[in-house]
Amino acid sequence: MPRTKRHKYARVRQLPNVTFSVLGESRPPRSYPWYRDRYEGMRRVVELGCGKGEHSLAFAASDPKKLCVGIDSKSHRICVGAEKALDLGLENLQFLHTRIERIEAFFAAGTIHEIWLTFPDPHPKNREAKFRLTAPFFLDAYANLLKPGGTVYLKTDSCLFYDFTRKTVEQRGVRVLSPPKRVAGTDFDPPYTPGVVSAYEKAARSKGKGIRYMAFKLN
Numbered sequence: 001m002p003r004t005k006r007h008k009y010a011r012v013r014q015l016p017n018v019t020f021s022v023l024g025e026s027r028p029p030r031s032y033p034w035y036r037d038r039y040e041g042m043r044r045v046v047e048l049g050c051g052k053g054e055h056s057l058a059f060a061a062s063d064p065k066k067l068c069v070g071i072d073s074k075s076h077r078i079c080v081g082a083e084k085a086l087d088l089g090l091e092n093l094q095f096l097h098t099r100i101e102r103i104e105a106f107f108a109a110g111t112i113h114e115i116w117l118t119f120p121d122p123h124p125k126n127r128e129a130k131f132r133l134t135a136p137f138f139l140d141a142y143a144n145l146l147k148p149g150g151t152v153y154l155k156t157d158s159c160l161f162y163d164f165t166r167k168t169v170e171q172r173g174v175r176v177l178s179p180p181k182r183v184a185g186t187d188f189d190p191p192y193t194p195g196v197v198s199a200y201e202k203a204a205r206s207k208g209k210g211i212r213y214m215a216f217k218l219n
């Protein structure tokens, strides 16, 4: 393993803005940092599969009334975003290291305003469809965690993931809010994430891939 990656695994453990899920531990969701009194009344925004947290950093920096939580299962990636948040003095950004499959252990029902899926892994094989972050198992969890009227936002470079999501969401009788869009190149100002381009997105754009957006409400 490269030394820089190994160092990140060690450093991220010391960061005050990163929570690690502990196997077998059972804690009430409201005991986690994002339910601290100081965050009371703030708009809770959760980014799933945040990677290095570029989107979460931008959301938190753009609005101090938002409390953002970036979630990923790769702690060396979280390390990058969490260190930047500390450097920038962003007290409204927290990170959680866990599998998204376990999200309901960390959040109380009806307490999230926005869920963001930023370039989720498409899992292209049919037999892997259940791992896609908009498979029915995940949508059930999001519906439970979102506040009434809360929104799920998707940003993806995968037509397969986009079409799968559209179908899965519409099968639930849910209306997709934004019209389907395919945006080529870099001249488009995204409707929901102005100016935010993660390293993953940059690489996708440089390969000429279009970026698609979707928003929907589950309850």
Ligand SMILES: C[S@@+](CC[C@H](N)C(=O)[O-])C[C@H]1O[C@@H](n2cnc3c(N)ncnc32)[C@H](O)[C@@H]1O
Residues within 6 Å of the ligand: 048, 049, 050, 051, 052, 053, 071, 072, 073, 074, 077, 098, 099, 100, 101, 118, 119, 120, 121, 198, 199, 200, 201
């Ligand atoms: C393609 S990357 C996108 C990263 C980032 N959102 C961006 O825009 O650059 C997908 C990320 O999702 C994370 N991820 C995928 N499935 C996950 C799961 N089930 N639980 C937690 N993290 C997951 C991966 O570790 C990876 O960092």
